[in-house]
């Protein structure tokens with residue numbers, strides 16, 4: 001099931017009125033050590049921000065680590081990864097040592113083509129790559145690679161168009177967008193029916209708060225996490241999003257504890 005803006009609003013109002021809602025709600029329950037909980041059609045999505053661009057997301061049937069870096073200790077207490085997503089090769093997203101420490105015999109990696117070529121052989125054996133616009137599935141989770149790139153002339157050297165990935169995961173009736181390192185590209189603005197989004201904002205590598213909030217106000221996810229925002233103000237982002245798209249809920253994670 002997809003959620004229109006009106007569905008989301010009505011679910012929110014129903015919950016607010018104490019009527020209960022059994023499907024996705026743009027509200028979080030934040031349980032200690034468990035992450036933020038979002039109900040799906042048949043279960044829940046749990047989101048645990050770890051650091052900067054790294055987080056753990058548990059969906060029905062699969063534990064997903066996004067861009068895990070920074071050493072194994074950061075992931076203590078988390079369930080073991082079934083799937084590791086890597087958006088691109090920069091060190092705050094791709095860390096072979098951390099990967100080697102976190103993967104088990106059952107872990108698979110899904111990466112962009114450039115990272116596939118940089119993986120050590122033992123990790124490469126567990127990995128597959130998809131490029132911009134390509135799709136794959138892991139169990140019941142459908143994954144599409146969304147472009148992620150800079151559009152401002154003097155930033156294009158950081159993330160040239162065509163190399164790096166964002167991802168849209170469709171799981172159990174809900175859609176999660178992980179933007180990767182990107183500016184407010186047309187492919188982001190054109191996204192539909194996103195329930196949870198992760199959007200970066202830091203200069204000079206990605207975009208500023210105005211670009212990020214403007215894009216989010218256009219594709220209107222039910223929930224957005226500002227992430228990868230070192231040096232930017234996530235509260236300023238939240239204010240701008242709330243003013244321009246009041247139905248989108250901004251959730252702040254503890255990314256820089």
Ligand SMILES: [Zn+2]
Nearest residue numbers: 088090181205
């Ligand atoms: Zn990057």
